[in-house]
Amino acid sequence: MRYTPHYLMTDPEEVKRLVRDNPWATFVSPTSTGLVASHYPVLLDEDAEQITILSHFGRPDDTLHELGRHEVLVIIQGPHDYISSSWYGPGDIVPTWNHLTAHLYGTPELLGDEENYAMLSRLTDHFEAHRDGGHSLAEDPEGTRRLAKGTVGLRLRVDRFDARSKLSQNKTADVRDNIAAHVALHNPALAAEMARVQPGTDGATA
Template structure:
């Protein structure tokens, strides 16, 4: 991403929060034929994500694992948080350049491909994680034989993040009055992004 120091997000806790709140990720891999990209849900391996360390768990549907040459090299995982267009009509007169506010993290690492048993356990954790938000959540354990058969069509992965490059571009270069106006406008159509702007202001960034 473009190197803009005042938008840098360097706190691992903030990146972990971004992953928890925005678990739909883009996986990009350099392969012999060029670059391939796929989209899958991710979750933090909380036990292995303390201090500066971040580890994620996911799975690929076959044959995406082969297309990505999964486990053979470093991949880029893109976590896209709230984002939206910012109109110069929300600025002071004479300030005419529009922009796009966003919170984004690029995670780099070499995935560990899980064994069949570890993959099934990871799928169970992923399912339980997302089903816990549902009023009548389901579990793979309700039909272990059937869900194990389905799991054979997937490849689980765990990725320790070697480094991350993250940005929270949230109008920090504008005056407090303009930021307040932008936040108010975004709050009408993109409350999540407006909340991120309030958080940054609250931290004094």
């Protein structure tokens, strides 16, 4: 990503929050045959001190990515939207795009069958827990274990990350308030992120 000091997100806890709130991730691998990209849900490992994500690949994506043989890039995309210059003051005519984005780097550790099944159970429970009539893999262990064999689980300990919280910090307070008011009409999640950030503090949150 472009190096923009005002928008750098350097706090690992803020990156963890971004992962929690936006678990649909893009995995990019520099394989021997070229770049390969896939999309999978991720779960933050809350027991790990460093940023660690858990996920799974459906076969044969694991082979296509040469999973576990090299570093991968995982892209987490938070709320984002077009920012019209019509929301600025007079004479300021260049629009932009506000966003929260994190690039996570690390080499995946492949999980064994039992650990993969435990991870899939945990992942399912995480997303089903607050749904009416939510299900668990434990309701049909024989059937779900059979299906789990078509997946490869992974744990990725993030060695480094590059993250941005670009939320109009370069604008005056009155212009930011106007932008946020317009954004809130159709993208309340992005407006909420704008409200958390203090202008002029290099992306620091309130």
